[in-house]
Amino acid sequence: MKHIAESTVRRLSLYLRFLEQSRREGKDTISSGDLAGLGGTTSAQVRKDLSFFGSFGTRGLGYSVSALSRRIREILGLEREWRVVIIGAGKIGAALAQYRGFADRGYRIVGIYDVAPARIGVSLDGITVRDQKELEGDAARLKPEIALLAVPPTAAQTLVERAAKAGIRGILNFAPAQIHAPAGVEVRHVDMALELEILSYALTNARKK
Amino acid sequence: MKHIAESTVRRLSLYLRFLEQSRREGKDTISSGDLAGLGGTTSAQVRKDLSFFGSFGTRGLGYSVSALSRRIREILGLEREWRVVIIGAGKIGAALAQYRGFADRGYRIVGIYDVAPARIGVSLDGITVRDQKELEGDAARLKPEIALLAVPPTAAQTLVERAAKAGIRGILNFAPAQIHAPAGVEVRHVDMALELEILSYALTNARKK
DNA sequence: GTGGGCTTGTGAATGATTTCACAAGTTACA
DNA sequence: TGTAACTTGTGAAATCATTCACAAGCCCAC
Ligand SMILES: NC(=O)c1ccc[n+]([C@@H]2O[C@H](COP(=O)([O-])OP(=O)(O)OC[C@H]3O[C@@H](n4cnc5c(N)ncnc54)[C@H](O)[C@@H]3O)[C@@H](O)[C@H]2O)c1
Ligand SMILES: NC(=O)c1ccc[n+]([C@@H]2O[C@H](COP(=O)([O-])OP(=O)(O)OC[C@H]3O[C@@H](n4cnc5c(N)ncnc54)[C@H](O)[C@@H]3O)[C@@H](O)[C@H]2O)c1
Numbered sequence: 001m002k003h004i005a006e007s008t009v010r011r012l013s014l015y016l017r018f019l020e021q022s023r024r025e026g027k028d029t030i031s032s033g034d035l036a037g038l039g040g041t042t043s044a045q046v047r048k049d050l051s052f053f054g055s056f057g058t059r060g061l062g063y064s065v066s067a068l069s070r071r072i073r074e075i076l077g078l079e080r081e082w083r084v085v086i087i088g089a090g091k092i093g094a095a096l097a098q099y100r101g102f103a104d105r106g107y108r109i110v111g112i113y114d115v116a117p118a119r120i121g122v123s124l125d126g127i128t129v130r131d132q133k134e135l136e137g138d139a140a141r142l143k144p145e146i147a148l149l150a151v152p153p154t155a156a157q158t159l160v161e162r163a164a165k166a167g168i169r170g171i172l173n174f175a176p177a178q179i180h181a182p183a184g185v186e187v188r189h190v191d192m193a194l195e196l197e198i199l200s201y202a203l204t205n206a207r208k209k
Numbered sequence: 210m211k212h213i214a215e216s217t218v219r220r221l222s223l224y225l226r227f228l229e230q231s232r233r234e235g236k237d238t239i240s241s242g243d244l245a246g247l248g249g250t251t252s253a254q255v256r257k258d259l260s261f262f263g264s265f266g267t268r269g270l271g272y273s274v275s276a277l278s279r280r281i282r283e284i285l286g287l288e289r290e291w292r293v294v295i296i297g298a299g300k301i302g303a304a305l306a307q308y309r310g311f312a313d314r315g316y317r318i319v320g321i322y323d324v325a326p327a328r329i330g331v332s333l334d335g336i337t338v339r340d341q342k343e344l345e346g347d348a349a350r351l352k353p354e355i356a357l358l359a360v361p362p363t364a365a366q367t368l369v370e371r372a373a374k375a376g377i378r379g380i381l382n383f384a385p386a387q388i389h390a391p392a393g394v395e396v397r398h399v400d401m402a403l404e405l406e407i408l409s410y411a412l413t414n415a416r417k418k
Numbered sequence: 419g420t421g422g423g424c425t426t427g428t429g430a431a432t433g434a435t436t437t438c439a440c441a442a443g444t445t446a447c448a
Numbered sequence: 449t450g451t452a453a454c455t456t457g458t459g460a461a462a463t464c465a466t467t468c469a470c471a472a473g474c475c476c477a478c
Contacts, residue, residue: 060444077413095300204286
């Protein structure tokens with residue numbers, strides 16, 4: 001398959017949200033214009049995005065809400081369950097552990113790890129925090145595929161490498177640290193400080209333009 | 210000034226991190242190649258990014274770490290203090306309130322709001338959570354410029370509008386909700402569910418490519 | 419002060435993404 | 449069946465972002 005731009009994948013994920021909302025509202029079909037209106041884009045963009053994966057619309061009518069939802073879910077890999085571990089049971093790690101939104105999307109938390117004695121043994125949403133030393137040993141049993149990494153920046157690189165050795169192929173990193181991803185492992189970043197700085201850039205330079 | 214791409218601003222913010230790290234390591238100058246090596250980019254990209262704002266390097270030598278830091282900080286609007294409120298003192302809101310990283314960068318939390326009686330009156334890092342009804346009334350005194358919005362998705366749009374009326378010009382939204390930004394207000398999103406879905410897309414389609 | 423070695427700054431070229439524009443297909447309805 | 453009103457799917461054009469490539473400038477050693 002031809003390479004798909006990240007911007008396209010990001011929009012697909014948004015379209016899926018709008019489709020689910022439309023389904024809740026009882027709609028059976030939706031046009032590219034409707035989808036574009038809900039996100040901040042154009043109908044041509046929506047059609048182009050979808051066209052990379054085939055053609056699932058009906059001319060004159062639009063897209064079937066349920067069929068398109070199913071297809072996008074399939075493209076994004078959401079038809080299956082993903083086994084997720086959280087590394088770092090601090091403030092962010094605990095919030096992630098207790099967040100219902102992930103479970104609803106098929107991300108199942110199978111383990112939580114920390115290094116601090118005060119955190120080990122604590123139960124978060126039914127899962128007991130374990131010592132980070134057990135990460136590799138537990139992997140055979142838990143078969144984790146994705147890690148949410150919420151440790152201090154100085155610990156991040158080491159844990160990415162350990163996670164990779166434990167068979168984890170995807171990492172969502174919350175630490176503001178540059179990370180070298182081992183081969184075959186996809187690392188993405190949620191960097192709140194960066195977003196805040198982009199915001200203050202925009203506010204500072206709003207008048208100029 | 211010519212319009213600057215968001216990707217450029219995002220990289221500037223990263224360069225600033227690397228510069229601060231280099232300063233801690235005692236370096237006085239740094240070349241575009243060094244900066245590129247620390248982030249995942251090329252030296253031409255670094256020079257092009259900086260060239261939009263002027264020329265601060267010395268041929269043959271590179272950039273002065275302290276001068277370039279100062280200049281980027283100025284571009285991003287980090288030379289001043291920003292007055293920030295947190296709306297929604299739940300799990301994410303509380304984590305944000307207690308995070309030291311923001312204060313270190315000049316983002317000062319001046320107020321925290323919630324609607325739940327159980328949360329109102331709680332003290333987070335020295336700031337008492339107040340009733341969200343007071344948001345507008347407090348604004349004259351607190352003069353907030355940025356809001357971190359950590360409420361359920363259904364409440365997000367209303368609060369963006371109220372924040373705008375209270376004089377807030379920039380909003381960092383954590384709720385997975387599409388939001389219509391009032392004129393003159395910049396809204397950015399930190400969408401963890403979206404990032405996770407991009408990750409599972411990458412894992413699902415890793416072999417093909 | 420001269421020359422060798424580095425590094426910047428920037429037009430021009432390339433590559434990627436978005437927008438345009440329209441033929442072709444579908445529905446609704448008389 | 450005919451036609452009016454829509455909407456998709458997609459090449460082509462336009463726009464935007466990155467990479468190339470090199471002249472120009474500076475440092476330093478001698
Ligand atoms: N609002 C926020 O809290 C916020 C915002 C932006 C970024 N971040 C980043 O997210 C990360 C986590 O932040 P936090 O606020 O949850 O910090 P925290 O200190 O509350 O949590 C970090 C946890 O990681 C654990 N840890 C440390 N080393 C470990 C190791 N080797 N193995 C396993 N666990 C280990 C600590 O014991 C601690 O419980 C940090 O990198 C921080 O910079 C946090
Ligand atoms: N790990 C996470 O917790 C996580 C991950 C991704 C996204 N999010 C999103 O972040 C947002 C907050 O998540 P959370 O986990 O902190 O939820 P939470 O339920 O712990 O906190 C939400 C808080 O907002 C308050 N609130 C509700 N309506 C309000 C109003 N009108 N004014 C002021 N406060 C109001 C509630 O009382 C509650 O304290 C949600 O939109 C959630 O979808 C959370």
